Ligand SMILES: [Fe+2]
């Protein structure tokens with residue numbers, strides 16, 4: 440009998456992919472160093488903070504960091520609301536984002552929780568402060584690599600040239616079976632792999648040159664981002680607003 | 688350096704959880720015996736068949752079976768449309784469902800693909816023909832166990848008594864770290880575990896007796912299922928309808 444997915448000495452790492460059902464199609468990721476262990480929450484969304492904190496309590500893990508991949512333009516980060524509810528949690532964002540947070544990080548840093556860590560890789564291009572986080576055989580790419588797509592490069596210091604470089608040097612250089620967990624998906628996909636995006640991403644993979652990518656990105660003709668005027672000022676202060684209600 | 692999630696001799700099993708973005712919040716699961724290997728698709732949804740077949744082609748796997756956990760009342764199965772597009776695929780459902788399919792199965796059967804298989808467990812109660820599928824450390828529970836919930840028992844031969852027995856003998860008897868992948872979730876959760884639902888499921892777990900469960904289920908006062916009159920007749924013939932357009 441094959442036990443293809445079972446592994447000896449498996450550490451009971453807790454990993455949960457959560458979806459923003461309130462409209463932004465954002466994925467929030469909970470990773471914890473096993474039951475009772477320390478945890479990080481990547482890209483929490485303001486509207487979903489109650490759900491996330493409930494799950495964290497139910498699983499009995501200790502949230503240490505609310506980690507942002509970048510300063511989002513499409514939704515308000517939950518970092519501020521989480522800190523209001525759990526003052527011991529510290530918020531994290533890239534120093535290069537220019538946004539406020541308890542801890543500002545950059546390429547090569549490590550976000551440690553329990554015996555685990557996220558390796559921080561700078562992947563600018565969608566924004567200046569975009570970070571990707573490598574955790575074992577997973578990479579959390581934010582909007583740098585989406586499944587068969589990528590974040591737009593026409594706002595927030597966007598640069599197609601830089602994004603192409605970032606993805607090719609920092610993401611596509613990972614082993615092919617590294618699982619890509621993006622900040623969003625709009626078609627019901629959950630994840631991809633480095634090998635898959637190298638082969639199939641119609642913008643960044645499939646043999647596209649940097650010139651071709653820049654050309655593609657210059658001609659997307661996307662509409663003005665719906666929530667950008669509301670979300671950006673709030674996210675620049677990590678979602679903390681005066682008088683913001685504390686989650687129950 | 689801890690490599691908590693990386694395992695020696697890992698077989699590159701392909702596993703994808705897909706979400707119905709067209710409205711039913713159904714999860715469809717693709718499992719394949721590695722690149723180029725045989726695959727099964729659990730609970731395909733009619734509206735998402737094009738997406739699913741595209742992914743199957745992109746990943747280069749061979750779809751062998753379209754597998755249903757039960758005769759759904761909330762959406763039309765994609766089995767028929769998949770067979771129309773890929774005549775080599777065979778549809779599967781429980782004999783006890785009374786529905787048509789190429790292969791009718793029951794408790795103790797195995798659905799084999801490549802070197803892998805799904806172990807079939809009868810978990811009636813939501814419907815007579817509800818099956819759960821165990822694949823290594825994962826169990827696909829259909830509507831028998833949802834995350835912090837369960838399928839309703841007031842239609843389709845539903846029986847709270849039988850559902851309680853099914854879940855306690857067939858699902859909660861699995862190892863605590865078995866990952867539960869349900870047919871639906873409405874709050875942006877993706878998965879749970881047996882240990883978690885035993886402890887936290889407010890209906891079936893957390894020490895609830897069968898009498899308490901029957902009482903809870905008798906007093907849910909749920910509205911009439913929206914799509915049941917359309918979906919059930921179609922699903923009883925595994926989604927095959929005359930004149931149904933073939934997916935592109
Ligand atoms: Fe973004």
Ligand SMILES: [Fe+2]
Pocket residue numbers: 757758759760761813830838
């Ligand atoms: Fe159902």
